[in-house]
Amino acid sequence: MKKNLFLIFIISCTTLFAQKTKQVFVKYIKTDISKISIDGLLNEAAWAKAKTTSNYWQYFPTDSLQAENQTEVKMMFDDKNLYVAIKVHAKSNDFIIPSLRRDFRASGNDNVTLIFDTFNDGSNAFFFGTNPAGVKREALLSGGGTDLRGFNLAWDTKWVCKTQILKDAYVAEIAIPLTAFKFREGETKWRFNSYQFDTQDNEQNTWMNIPQNQYIFSLAYMGEMIFEKPLGKSRAPIAIIPYINTFSGKDFENNSAFNDVKIGGDAKFAIGNSMNLDLTINPDFSQVEVDQQTTNLTRFxxxxxxxxxxxxxxxxxxxxxxxxxxxxxxxxxxxxxxxxxxxxxxxxxxxxxxxxxxxxxxxxxxxxxxxxxxxxxxxxxxxxxxxxxxxxxxxxxxxxxxxxxxxxxxxxxxxxxxxxxxxxxxxxxxxxxxxxxxxxxxxxxxxxxxxxxxxxxxxxxxxxxxxxxxxxxxxxxxxxxxxxxxxxxxxxxRTDIFKINPKFEYTFYPKKGKIQKHTLSVTPIFIWKPELEYENSDYTIISQWNIIFNNSTNLEFSMFNRYTFLYNSFDPTRTNSTKLLANVGYYYTSFEAKYRSDIRNQFSFDISPSIGQFYNGNKYSLEGNLNWRAEPFFQTKIQVNYNYISLPDPYANASIWLIGPRFDVTFNKSLFWNTLIQYSNQEQSLGINSRLQWRFAPLSDLFIAYNDNYNTNSPLSPRFRSINLKLSFWFNL
Structure with missing residues (x-):
């Protein structure tokens, strides 16, 4: 019996599960006969001969109906490029385009995305997307699309996209160099999927029918691209990316000034169709964009x-x-x-x-x-x-x-x-x-x-x-x-731990009403110390109820039951106050609620209040983000994080603030101005990062970045001030 159960488990884990596969046919064209002009008009004769694929399914609010407004896709290729024509139908041309900045997020705006699994492995894929204004985004997907960790928008490559907005649709014409992909020479098939966000009907639609318990970019559910002739060898150019960074700054706390010029660069070589060699000399890994601060009340x-x-x-x-x-x-x-x-x-x-x-x-x-x-x-x-x-x-x-x-x-x-x-x-x-x-x-x-x-x-x-x-x-x-x-x-x-963290979750799908789905879950997390004869050092039991409404708003309630044994003294406020005693165990329970409004609206927000015990005292918290846009040229987001910690004598109480307004101006698709102001009384810091970026050529940028940081411990005094002028250029040889 045990042997049979084990066999059933192995088969469940590794058996191929059948699903109906769609196909899109990719027509081969000769560039000397049918040259494609990327202008969004689709008026070349070659497009009329290419086969159209459609029949998109809803992913949200349901996954069992066809999309209300369909998307049509055609593909062609030659020895250098993959060409894609997309027509996205809609009720009207009242599209939401929050920004003209590259690598936008899909939620809350109109856009369409293409996913290419070029090695047919279901694990890694290339991702290209655009919106009605022709703003581009690209990413690498890994891990089979099973979680958000595998979604990497930091990757960039050169490609061309032009769009046209019609009365009740928008059209995108795309040319992606085959050198942007990695694939096997002689291949005749790639796995493919596409998804599209429709803000007017509040739908998220996919070409392959994907169940809602999976991510919309899951690589487990993909159709096939069938090439009319085998793909040849990709002759990728050598990319040389030099930079020059001039820097001037002053450290007020040490009364010292800095002036510097730094020169270096990267080189990219393709080895065959599927390997990369990247070289860097004297790289500039300084961030012209600063990291967003967080309030850390943990020991880690x-x-x-x-x-x-x-x-x-x-x-x-x-x-x-x-x-x-x-x-x-x-x-x-x-x-x-x-x-x-x-x-x-x-x-x-x-x-x-x-x-x-x-x-x-x-x-x-x-x-x-x-x-x-x-x-x-x-x-x-x-x-x-x-x-x-x-x-x-x-x-x-x-x-x-x-x-x-x-x-x-x-x-x-x-x-x-x-x-x-x-x-x-x-x-x-x-x-x-x-x-x-x-x-x-x-x-x-x-x-x-x-x-x-x-x-x-x-x-x-x-x-x-x-x-x-x-x-x-x-x-x-x-x-x-x-x-x-x-x-x-x-x-x-940390080391010296044995931890278990199972999770049990059940999702309900109401057949009518305002709720699209709601989920109950319990996640018990227990940690023991092997070196101390497996003494229980921590546990957290998380109980949650998450509700998603048909209008895309989200509501969540959580309860946290915690136990923490402190082996070292610890100041949970991180404000250099009296530390909690070591070798003491603390039991504490807290409650949290989260609400996120419909991000399709011009003004949206999310708010998360919490209340409850905190070690031997209490904590009251309020986190939130306020978002407003004057699309597509201006967006502002104000992050507010407040924690009030009340501890018994002789420990100090603390009011901890983190406030971070961000202002984002996109003058056009090439010129951007972003300013982030961050105030943290936990770090006793007020920081300003203002950055002007001009993308004067594909993947080539001129940055002017101004940074200013102040010590907010009375009286207000400057810590550090700098200005950067950085120029990078991408050459293809």
């Missing part, structure tokens, strides 16, 4: 997303290991940051880097990364080499087995460098499960670290299996991290 570090172009393409191949919350062995933002002699995080210059990544064949991916950072003797920071090797082998329909090796090593001996910091290495293996229709998915890994003074307790492991049906979502998962496990290039919240 907060991870921030990677935005640097050198690390973006095929980033999942290097970074999608382990557990994203507790044990991610490679976190690329660690490169270029180091601890100084006072244990403070500061920028560490990068000398050069190289990265080879892509597909060796249809089922095997390879990634090799090596980056050299410079020494900083004054701050006791050694020169280090940071290297990663990753190999991923596809298994079954959409699963894969991956191997990882990480090495961070000082390139010479330093008197200030402790023995245990001379090198750190991690060796790991991960298995990612994804069934054909994504009913089953999971992640299973084991990693071992190596350092000069390790005690041998240096293993981390995890397991997660999730069943996802229309009504039920059940996850069984856990993580084990030994006390001496280290990954200096990773994101490890």
């Amino acid at each position: 570090e907060i991870s921030l997303p990677e935005r640097r172009q050198f690390f973006i393409e095929n980033s999942d191949l290097f970074g999608d290991f382990g557990d994203s919350r507790d044990e991610n062995p490679f976190f690329s933002r660690r490169i270029g940051i180091a601890k100084n002699k006072n244990n403070e995080s500061i920028e560490n210059g990068i000398v050069a880097g190289a990265r080879l990544s892509g597909k060796l064949n249809s089922n095997l991916r390879l990634g090799i990364l090596s980056v050299q950072t410079e020494e900083d003797i004054a701050n006791e920071i050694p020169a280090t080499n940071n290297s990663v090797v990753a190999i991923q082998q596809k298994l079954f329909s959409r699963s894969n087995l991956s191997f990882l090796f990480i090495n961070k090593q000082a390139t010479k001996d330093y008197s200030f460098l402790a023995q245990e910091d001379k090198y750190n290495r991690v060796l790991g293996i991960d298995y990612n499960l994804a069934s054909e229709n994504n009913t089953w998915n999971g992640r299973y890994f084991i990693h071992k670290s190596f350092s000069p003074t390790t005690s041998g307790k240096d293993i981390s492991a995890g397991i997660s299996t999730q069943y996802n049906s229309r009504n039920f979502k059940i996850r069984l998962s856990g993580v084990y991290i030994e006390d001496d496990f280290r990954s200096d290039l990773g994101f490890i919240r």
